[in-house]
Amino acid sequence: MSWDSNIRxxxxxxxxxxxRQADIIKLNTNESPYPPSPSVAECIAGIIADDFRLYPDPDxxxxxHALAEYHHVKPxxxxxxxxxxxVLALSYLTYFNSSQPxxxxxxxxxxxxxxxxxxxxxxxxxPLDDDFQIxxxxxxxxxxxxxxxxxxxxxxxxxxxxVLEDIVRRNRDSVVxxxxxxxxxxxxxxxxxxxxxxxxxxxxxxxxSRAMAGVRIGYAxxxxxxxxYLSDAKFATNSYTMxxxxxxxxxxxxxxxxxxxxxxxxxxxxxxxxxxxxxRLGFSFPKPMGxxxxxxxxxxxxxxxxxxxxxxxxxxxxxxxxxxxNHLRITIGTDEEMRTVTEFLKKYLGK
Amino acid sequence: MSWDSNIRxxxxxxxxxxxRQADIIKLNTNESPYPPSPSVAECIAGIIADDFRLYPDPDxxxxxHALAEYHHVKPxxxxxxxxxxxVLALSYLTYFNSSQPxxxxxxxxxxxxxxxxxxxxxxxxxPLDDDFQIxxxxxxxxxxxxxxxxxxxxxxxxxxxxVLEDIVRRNRDSVVxxxxxxxxxxxxxxxxxxxxxxxxxxxxxxxxSRAMAGVRIGYAxxxxxxxxYLSDAKFATNSYTMxxxxxxxxxxxxxxxxxxxxxxxxxxxxxxxxxxxxxRLGFSFPKPMGxxxxxxxxxxxxxxxxxxxxxxxxxxxxxxxxxxxNHLRITIGTDEEMRTVTEFLKKYLGK
Numbered sequence: 001m002s003w004d005s006n007i008r009x010x011x012x013x014x015x016x017x018x019x020r021q022a023d024i025i026k027l028n029t030n031e032s033p034y035p036p037s038p039s040v041a042e043c044i045a046g047i048i049a050d051d052f053r054l055y056p057d058p059d060x061x062x063x064x065h066a067l068a069e070y071h072h073v074k075p076x077x078x079x080x081x082x083x084x085x086x087v088l089a090l091s092y093l094t095y096f097n098s099s100q101p102x103x104x105x106x107x108x109x110x111x112x113x114x115x116x117x118x119x120x121x122x123x124x125x126x127p128l129d130d131d132f133q134i135x136x137x138x139x140x141x142x143x144x145x146x147x148x149x150x151x152x153x154x155x156x157x158x159x160x161x162x163v164l165e166d167i168v169r170r171n172r173d174s175v176v177x178x179x180x181x182x183x184x185x186x187x188x189x190x191x192x193x194x195x196x197x198x199x200x201x202x203x204x205x206x207x208x209s210r211a212m213a214g215v216r217i218g219y220a221x222x223x224x225x226x227x228x229y230l231s232d233a234k235f236a237t238n239s240y241t242m243x244x245x246x247x248x249x250x251x252x253x254x255x256x257x258x259x260x261x262x263x264x265x266x267x268x269x270x271x272x273x274x275x276x277x278x279x280r281l282g283f284s285f286p287k288p289m290g291x292x293x294x295x296x297x298x299x300x301x302x303x304x305x306x307x308x309x310x311x312x313x314x315x316x317x318x319x320x321x322x323x324x325x326n327h328l329r330i331t332i333g334t335d336e337e338m339r340t341v342t343e344f345l346k347k348y349l350g351k
Numbered sequence: 352m353s354w355d356s357n358i359r360x361x362x363x364x365x366x367x368x369x370x371r372q373a374d375i376i377k378l379n380t381n382e383s384p385y386p387p388s389p390s391v392a393e394c395i396a397g398i399i400a401d402d403f404r405l406y407p408d409p410d411x412x413x414x415x416h417a418l419a420e421y422h423h424v425k426p427x428x429x430x431x432x433x434x435x436x437x438v439l440a441l442s443y444l445t446y447f448n449s450s451q452p453x454x455x456x457x458x459x460x461x462x463x464x465x466x467x468x469x470x471x472x473x474x475x476x477x478p479l480d481d482d483f484q485i486x487x488x489x490x491x492x493x494x495x496x497x498x499x500x501x502x503x504x505x506x507x508x509x510x511x512x513x514v515l516e517d518i519v520r521r522n523r524d525s526v527v528x529x530x531x532x533x534x535x536x537x538x539x540x541x542x543x544x545x546x547x548x549x550x551x552x553x554x555x556x557x558x559x560s561r562a563m564a565g566v567r568i569g570y571a572x573x574x575x576x577x578x579x580y581l582s583d584a585k586f587a588t589n590s591y592t593m594x595x596x597x598x599x600x601x602x603x604x605x606x607x608x609x610x611x612x613x614x615x616x617x618x619x620x621x622x623x624x625x626x627x628x629x630x631r632l633g634f635s636f637p638k639p640m641g642x643x644x645x646x647x648x649x650x651x652x653x654x655x656x657x658x659x660x661x662x663x664x665x666x667x668x669x670x671x672x673x674x675x676x677n678h679l680r681i682t683i684g685t686d687e688e689m690r691t692v693t694e695f696l697k698k699y700l701g702k
């Protein structure tokens with residue numbers, strides 16, 4: 001025997017590459033091509049070393065209150081964590097203690113099954129239909145929890161709220177998490193329903209539309225009871241997850257709504273013309289509702305395109321997984337970046 | 352039935368208060384009274400908002416390499432997390448999957464039992480002797496893991512390394528964690544033994560001696576196999592735990608060894624005279640080897656002193672727990688702060 005037998009062995013999630021070269025076009029992990037808001041820059045300019053001597057506020061009151069005000073909910077309905085992955089991992093640990101399986105779509109964020117494996121949560125994947133759509137009836141089955149991203153990733157497909165509300169309503173004995181990481185690019189949030197359904201948790205991130213992936217802020221909004229349980233689990237794991245830096249710049253980001261709207265509008269505008277170009281180039285894709293397009297080409301395999309683009313310094317995302325192994329997920333960058341991609345593809349595809 | 356039945360219900364850890372008033376003397380959570388090193392201030396001055404647009408390096412290479420160099424180990428032997436609590440919580444999840452109980456002292460960091468409850472790890476507390484000392488033989492018993500802080504908290508007692516080595520050597524089938532949060536105030540590290548014992552993990556923090564509690568950096572050093580398992584679990588939880596800010600200032604802190612030594616020496620010097628004053632005032636305590644003194648008074652109950660001090664704006668730590676409910680843990684602050692405390696106690700105790 002050895003200590004090895006006491007180890008929880010896991011198959012980790014494989015994140016998108018984070019290459020450090022400066023001269024690439026990085027369209028592989030859905031970051032914003034624009035900097036955080038000027039209010040964040042201003043906040044950072046005022047930060048000094050002595051701000052970090054003491055522990056942060058473990059209740060994260062400043063950021064929790066700012067988020068509550070922003071979303072017109074009570075502070076007791078808000079939980080913040082180190083990116084939405086932190087919030088989601090803790091949610092698995094907290095909410096999904098059932099012998100019934102957790103349900104999530106077959107094509108979705110691949111971390112969902114990793115957390116289930118890590119915390120020994122039984123799960124069952126529910127196939128999307130042929131158009132990558134959620135079918136509400138498929139979730140009318142015994143379960144110990146449900147998690148669905150809306151818009152879905154990596155497909156970019158937005159589920160209409162009546163579909164999701166049906167799932168939440170028909171599963172009042174389970175916690176239903178709607179992961180809205182990509183909601184700010186044209187989707188409609190399910191947030192107003194949290195007061196109607198105490199089993200609904202909505203999760204958000206500062207990593208995409210707020211251009212702060214490098215800060216690590218995510219949050220959840222739900223009923224007070226849901227948030228209380230999540231908060232208890234956090235205080236049983238790590239009292240101080242959010243640095244004074246994260247708290248300060250998180251609050252600062254929320255203070256500049258005009259900049260936020262301007263930049264998300266710019267990204268959706270870029271997405272519109274880039275999607276049209278892709279169609280001209282022979283690609284097809286579901287209607288993109290995130291800051292990315294999930295495209296397949298009529299003749300050229302996605303795996304080949306992925307390698308070709310990478311050689312040209314254009315990083316996109318490719319998964320060799322069932323149903324999606326002929327698709328590329330291409331993040332929407334600046335107009336200039338997307339023009340470069342378009343020009344490159346035109347040449348490569350001989351169009 | 353309701354979703355409530357699927358919830359993992361836990362009893363959270365109660366952290367020390369983090370009062371935000373400016374005019375108090377805060378000696379309750381073992382923070383440094385001095386600011387982070389000038390190298391950290393310099394680093395912060397160079398940080399700009401655009402540094403945070405992209406995800407951080409998930410492997411935290413910059414900080415891992417700096418720590419490896421600092422401690423003369425290989426990068427594959429280093430793991431970093433969001434404070435040592437994050438590292439320890441993940442260590443519980445990773446290493447302590449046994450039907451045999453985890454062992455730790457009865458008087459120790461009260462988070463140890465909270466993590467065991469959270470992750471359903473069976474555990475057994477091993478009483479310290481009457482002088483709050485670890486007795487190695489008590490750990491010569493079947494177990495699924497061992498965790499011991501050295502120096503211990505809240506007692507401040509340092510265990511000689513032959514005691515701990517005996518425990519590590521006699522338990523090669525378990526992972527033994529030595530939590531060295533307070534090692535920099537006069538203790539001798541067990542780190543050199545990691546190459547001899549692949550079941551030994553040493554955990555450290557930037558929150559105390561590096562004066563960066565508000566940043567959230569902790570780390571572990573051990574055999575490559577131990578670190579690989581911990582890293583896999585991290586990548587199954589949250590790929591990006593460390594912000595670009597934490598990584599940058601962590602590296603900066605390690606670059607200024609002179610400042611680090613000067614400030615820890617100052618704290619131990621303050622501890623020496625403050626301890627002598629306490630003795631004159633009728634207190635007794637085990638030899639303090641952390642940045643705090645764990646004191647009991649010959650006549651005045653600790654609970655009364657705790658309340659009296661708090662009313663005077665002096666925050667110290669008190670636990671109403673067996674064996675230690677007549678002790679106060681008093682963090683070592685600046686000379687000026689400790690003189691104020693001494694003067695107050697002199698008056699209050701009529702000395």
